Amino acid sequence: MTIDRRTLLKTGLGLLGGAALTACGGTSRTSSPSFVTPAGPQVRAAEQARRPGAARDFRLVAAETQADLGGLTVRTWAYDGRIPGTPIRVNAGETVRARLVNRLPADTSIHWHGLALRNDADGVPGVTQQPVKTGAAYVYEFTAPDPGTYWFHPHSGTQLDRGLYAPMIVEDPREPLGYDEEWVVVLDDWLDGVTGTPEDVLAELSRGMGGMNHGGMMGDSASPSQPPGKGGHMLMGARSPLLGGDAGDVRYPHFLLNGRIPTQPATFTTKPGTRLRIRLINAGGDTAFRVALAGHRLTVTHTDGFPIQHTDTDALLIGMGERYDVLVTLKDGVFALAALAEGKNATARALIRTSEQSRAPRADRRPRELDGTVLRYADLRADDSARLPSKRPDRIVKLELTGGMMAYDWAINGRKYDPKIITPIRSGERVRLSFVNRTTMWHPMHLHGHTFALPSGARKDTAIVLPNSTLDVDFQAGNPGIWMIHCHNVYHAESGMMTLLGYQQA
Structure with missing residues (x-):
């Protein structure tokens, strides 16, 4: 069975089942959701504002395979039997239509790392979609808005640490x-x-x-x-x-x-x-x-x-x-x-x-x-061309990075990831994320769906936060939906160093 975004819009599959999608107030669920949902009208309007261009079709088969790493043969999981997978290349403004076929013995997904894409294509099971089951297929369809070097990988357990990854290059038609x-x-x-x-x-x-x-x-x-x-x-x-x-x-x-x-x-x-x-x-x-x-x-x-x-x-x-x-x-x-x-x-x-x-x-x-x-x-x-205009933050979100090796209890603000807990932000706000590292370990922190400005002004979506230090980064809230922030050490993330930001309904 193939599931695509249009099916989700019609049936609500993957949108009503995720606890994250009915959370409110940044702390718990209520019967009256106050957050923009991943396939809500605000997300559709933001996608139309990107003026989607011609569609480019891609097919990705996630399956077990024998891979040659240069005289060393291993049994692993990969896209189309290649490590890295075949790069996806499109021009900025074109529409990506990627059909994922899951032949793995486990559920999977694809996260399009670094792209400020529509929320319901972000590839986070339980938050923006249902997991793609074994034997099923799923179609991701989104506009690739910004030129640059990106990549894609699962957002399902520790699958990233197998061979399931590939580059995604968004070309600039006016490359300077x-x-x-x-x-x-x-x-x-x-x-x-x-x-x-x-x-x-x-x-x-x-x-x-x-x-x-x-x-x-x-x-x-x-x-x-x-x-x-x-x-x-x-x-x-x-x-x-x-x-x-x-x-x-x-x-x-x-x-x-x-x-x-x-x-x-x-x-x-x-x-x-x-x-x-x-x-x-x-x-x-x-x-x-x-x-x-x-x-x-x-x-x-x-x-x-x-x-x-x-x-x-x-x-x-x-x-x-x-x-x-x-x-x-x-x-x-x-x-x-x-x-x-x-x-x-x-x-x-x-x-x-x-x-x-x-x-x-x-x-x-x-x-x-x-x-x-x-x-x-x-x-x-x-x-x-990439500088974020200077502005005082409208909202400061403090994210304490906590935990350690002794108990392997990595978390944010002392709490392991809970999809019912969402920190609210509003469209149009300048948001400051204050990463306060209380641990003796470094953490590469990644924000989905946005780029932020470092104190030096450079724009990034992933940044190293050194031990016992604070890194403040700012972004402009202009991509509605529910978005993840997490450590990109896959073992820290899966142990609990993840959390969610959610755009409140206007």
Whole structure:
């Protein structure tokens, strides 16, 4: 059976069953909903205001598959048997009509990460739709409003930490950036089909440190990239000054760049002098990556899809869910594009080849640029075309990030995710989200359906909040519906570090 948005509008399926859709006042359910519903008239009006263009049709089959990661074959889940999945490319303003066919042994969904799309296409089961059952199909239909680098993945349990992800590129028909070629690069941490499944990991982590298998714990001389023993998925001892201390919770045996392990890397071949645009996406579950290109500096042009004032750097740090676009003019030779798994003593890599005569560097050779200047949020300035006009916030939403490894009780404002609890906002408001991190762990916090402005002015939808620190970000409330905010560490989110914002009825 195929379910689409029109069916939902006619029958109410997926809209009346979700507790989130009947919540009121930001605290509990009432018999008189005060929030805009995901398929309500305000959402339809906002979509029409985007002036939807020509429809582009896509088909995605989510299924179990055997995947080759570069001489390493694993059993996993993927879209159309590919890791990453085939990119979706459309022009800004076009309508995406994507039919998801679920051949997995579990319910699933698709979240279109970073897009300010219509609420009923956001892909959050129990909030904006019913889950897509095994054997069923579901049609997502929405306007792609803003050019940029985006991606898509499930919003169902820990499925993101399998192979279910792919880039989504929204082209600008009036592209102002000058370059010769483009390369989309997707980074990932990998364990599925090697040391267990993401569900195994969550089960172990959920027992907390008191229930961990200490044989799988990382000691001072051990490498966090070494394969753990049975039941030893919890990572201890991974440290990063860039991340404020603890670098991650999970021991991964492999780190991938475009679905390949470092010993058999993906290779981009072109000629010297090429002006290359690289679109970087971190699809990992628990790992930040520090990225550099050997022998080159990077000119950063976009973050999370939106343009910034161009800035040069040796390396940049990418948290889970974040994206950066960079430009580089390539020299003559073979160069490693290296993605250091921050604090985990392992590196994903690919090669850029502009000469047939040059030999590739060894897989264990680390580019010195990784130890050079690393881009910080304070270095990012919005391009004038993306700048949010200055305005005092009409509403401040304080989001305390709480919990820890001992009990693995990650939460927001001390409460695990409850779809009945929705924080109200109103259309037209300038909303400040004040992320107050009370934990000793970093958290990449993601807002659905909107982009926010960092204190530096750069526009993003996902931002790292360092331990014991506060990050204030502002957004303009102009996309009605019910929207999720959550940590993009998939294990933190599934343990409870998620909450909802809801537009109140006018």
